[in-house]
Amino acid sequence: MSMIEICVEGFEEALAAEAAGAERVELCAALSEGGITPSIAQIRLAKARCAIPVFVIIRPRGGDFLYTDGEFDAILEDIAAAKAAGADGVVIGFLTEEGCIDIARTREAVATARPMGVTCHRAFDMTRDPDEAIDDLIACGVDRVLSSGQRASARDGIDILKGMIKRADGRIIVMVCGDPDPTLLFDGPVDPKAVDFHFGATGYGESPMRFRNPHVFMGKGDDQREYIRRVLDGAAIAERAERLRRLVIS
Template sequence: MATPLIEICVEGIDGFLAAQEAGADRVELCASLVEGGLTPSLATVRAAVKAARIPVHVIVRPRGGDFLYSEAEFATMLEDIRILRGEGVAGVVIGCLTPDGLIDEARTKALVQAARPMAVTCHRAFDMTADAGEALEALVRAGVDRVLTSGQRDTALEGLAILKRIADQAAGRITVMGCGALDADSIRTVRDAAGLRELHFAALRTVPSGMAFRNPHVGMGGTGKDREYELTLTDTEAVRATIAAAKS
């Protein structure tokens, strides 16, 4: 089997730089990985593209939660893609569903058309569909280049049977990129069992904030106050170890 391509999912410019330094072949650039990834700021995108020696793919996701978007939200996705196309970004990462758990083909086609000549990946909205096989065919019809999936389970190891079935069904018409808690211990098993040529993971570690003063009386959001004094960083050594395992 050919050496797999490794994409690292990162948050912000520091995550991008760490992943690139650790040997990533490509990066998915996000904000707010605690919500599964949201569209990063334009300044962050520009900083990554300026520093990039590898392709930068940017998630286009206007909010957390489900993948059923209002007309106003969808309009912002189209506009984000239009802007990203002019910024030297290699690809965008998208996903839109219908209320009954199908790929929204009309919107997906519109996003693909807006993105060209950038590459287009469907993110794990795919894993929230009612029928993985039909969802794959919908993505092929819409012209999507790649689908990111854990086999509709929390981890790739749990979703291995569906991952393999989807990879076989794809038959070269669309790239299946496996993900889902991949690390140095599991990535080769998933690679070989599903026959995947692209793999994706986020090697994250949590470190304490450098803040010396901490106001105990106020929080900035819905998460626990302790979370506001933690940073989630890309773990360079874990990225290196997992890439080495995947390419061995």
């Protein structure tokens, strides 16, 4: 059966996602940056309090996926720390300057991560050739790849996604993101065991702070973002998870 993974920021969102029907979470910090490595405390608390698998994004910064040697050293240390904290898996991605999967670094990261599961994140969507990238990830031993078909949404990338699933041929799980809709994918003989679904559902709420200093801003702008908080939309997650389960036949 396809798995439903929810992208969350922090262990409290992980708990809310589990309550809403998530079967796995991708634990992140700073989703406004596309997700970076969460603190070790967040990993430990997520593992202590969640009953579902916790995969941890390992990404030292926002931006591209071409890392310095120092950044890669930190990535390996973060993978080891996540494993020691009990994480079920890690989410990684490394590219070369030419837009290919960095095979040497991916293999080293996978070896460091085992026996945890390993997902390649949407660094895949930045590669120059999806067929080449799929083959490289399989050769590196990666378990699944997150993708919206190298487009902004799964609907726009549907042809590439279908090609990925066909090329993977059960050797790697394709985890569809970008507003995934299984009705777009399952119009032919596709094995649901070869496809997972990944999404998030968040909004923003007002901070409960009553006193607000109008002269100081923690960011670079003056938009008062200090007083806006992310809120996981559990109802939206539950509704979409149920719809996915109805549409995908085990």
